[in-house]
Amino acid sequence: MYKILTLNNISVAGLERLPRDKYEVASEIQHPDAILLRSFNMHNWEIPSSVKAIGRAGAGVNNIPVDDMSKRGVPVFNAPGANANAVKELVVAGMLIAARNLCQGWSFARNLEGEDNEISKQVESGKKHFAGFELPGRTLGVIGLGAIGVQVANAAHALGMNVIGYDPDITVQSAWQMSSDVEQAAGVDDLLSRSDFVTFHVPLVDATRHMINEERLHSMRDNVVLLNFSRNGIIDDEAVVKALEEGKVYSYVCDFPSNLLKDHPRVITLPHLGASTKEAEDNCAIMVADQVSDFLENGNVRNSVNFPKVYMKRGGKSRLAVVNANVPNMLGQISTSLAESGLNIVDMINKSRGELAYTLVDVEGEITQECTDRIAATEGVLSVRTL
Ligand SMILES: NC(=O)c1ccc[n+]([C@@H]2O[C@H](COP(=O)([O-])OP(=O)(O)OC[C@H]3O[C@@H](n4cnc5c(N)ncnc54)[C@H](O)[C@@H]3O)[C@@H](O)[C@H]2O)c1
Numbered sequence: 001m002y003k004i005l006t007l008n009n010i011s012v013a014g015l016e017r018l019p020r021d022k023y024e025v026a027s028e029i030q031h032p033d034a035i036l037l038r039s040f041n042m043h044n045w046e047i048p049s050s051v052k053a054i055g056r057a058g059a060g061v062n063n064i065p066v067d068d069m070s071k072r073g074v075p076v077f078n079a080p081g082a083n084a085n086a087v088k089e090l091v092v093a094g095m096l097i098a099a100r101n102l103c104q105g106w107s108f109a110r111n112l113e114g115e116d117n118e119i120s121k122q123v124e125s126g127k128k129h130f131a132g133f134e135l136p137g138r139t140l141g142v143i144g145l146g147a148i149g150v151q152v153a154n155a156a157h158a159l160g161m162n163v164i165g166y167d168p169d170i171t172v173q174s175a176w177q178m179s180s181d182v183e184q185a186a187g188v189d190d191l192l193s194r195s196d197f198v199t200f201h202v203p204l205v206d207a208t209r210h211m212i213n214e215e216r217l218h219s220m221r222d223n224v225v226l227l228n229f230s231r232n233g234i235i236d237d238e239a240v241v242k243a244l245e246e247g248k249v250y251s252y253v254c255d256f257p258s259n260l261l262k263d264h265p266r267v268i269t270l271p272h273l274g275a276s277t278k279e280a281e282d283n284c285a286i287m288v289a290d291q292v293s294d295f296l297e298n299g300n301v302r303n304s305v306n307f308p309k310v311y312m313k314r315g316g317k318s319r320l321a322v323v324n325a326n327v328p329n330m331l332g333q334i335s336t337s338l339a340e341s342g343l344n345i346v347d348m349i350n351k352s353r354g355e356l357a358y359t360l361v362d363v364e365g366e367i368t369q370e371c372t373d374r375i376a377a378t379e380g381v382l383s384v385r386t387l
């Protein structure tokens with residue numbers, strides 16, 4: 001029986017992929033084999049030594065100590081693209097909400113008082129304060145052209161906007177999926193100087209932290225609208241509030257409320273709703289549950305942020321899964337240990353990623369505890385499992 005600890009609400013559609021005869025799933029459980037989570041902050045939280053895999057039912061993994069997990073030989077899985085449509089829809093909504101002053105107008109309407117004919121008069125005299133502008137012909141800058149950025153770029157283009165994108169590491173897959181009308185910016189500064197709206201779809205890492213600061217805000221067009229559905233920390237919020245007060249920035253729409261932002265009249269904060277649709281929650285949970293169970297049961301690795309992609313169809317009687325340092329002669333030592341136990345190799349795959357290497361070996365006979373202990377004791381081996 002595998003034990004799965006959930007640290008956030010994970011959609012039932014995903015949990016149903018873990019059958020009860022093989023999996024015990026709970027939000028409190030001792031010695032879990034794997035953890036499923038969404039935004040729970042795992043930094044400064046003691047991850048039990050029994051954990052063999054972590055599944056993030058979402059895209060961003062900045063809440064998980066990925067480097068520490070790599071040192072322990074534990075793969076971290078995520079769900080690339082599974083919530084991209086949900087975020088795209090919210091970005092489009094955010095542009096419209098900002099351009100048409102919908103929050104301010106709604107708040108005005110909700111506070112109207114008096115008889116209906118009096119309300120009608122206030123509506124006609126007050127609405128001039130909420131006049132907005134339209135999207136076609138305006139330029140949207142998209143920073144980060146991965147699963148979400150590409151969908152946002154295509155949707156904005158379909159709405160008649162000019163779209164400029166920047167991503168130094170765009171994948172071939174993203175490039176294929178993106179409208180050929182999306183223009184490539186020379187860099188962040190080039191994009192910022194030409195955009196009426198700027199939206200961010202990058203992971204939070206050292207290189208993206210405070211990518212929008214006071215200096216960059218000055219280089220932007222007047223009345224720019226900023227949208228941050230990526231992560232708190234990518235934009236220097238204090239600098240944006242200053243730029244809003246100076247009239248440089250028109251509106252700031254983001255998914256990360258704070259005391260500084262939540263009551264500002266030109267800031268619209270939402271409670272981290274980007275991925276909060278039934279469809280996205282189901283997609284993410286199904287994807288990570290499948291990936292984690294395939295790893296626990298078969299050792300296969302799909303969509304890991306720290307492990308190489310490894311898939312091997314089951315053959316032979318038993319399977320050995322070894323995580324080790326990516327140094328010479330590990331494979332030689334593993335196969336020697338198997339040979340010393342009289343085990344014949346049926347199939348084998350070995351892949352590396354950075355400092356890690358991962359091997360699956362199918363053998364004809366039963367792998368003994370003595371054999372796994374010998375492999376586990378080999379210098380550079382981080383973990384060994386028989387499956
Ligand atoms: N608000 C939400 O609920 C929500 C939901 C999903 C994702 N997110 C956030 O959005 C981020 C992006 O998600 P995704 O699914 O598109 O991820 P993704 O990995 O598909 O795309 C990220 C893209 O950013 C690019 N990138 C990295 N550093 C860059 C830089 N310095 N400049 C420009 N581009 C850079 C990468 O090359 C990649 O193409 C996630 O990491 C997460 O933090 C938020």
Ligand SMILES: O=C(O)CC[C@@H](O)C(=O)O
Nearest residue numbers: 038039058059060275276
């Ligand atoms: O789980 C969520 O609701 C948010 C997920 C989102 O931030 C992500 O990075 O995928």
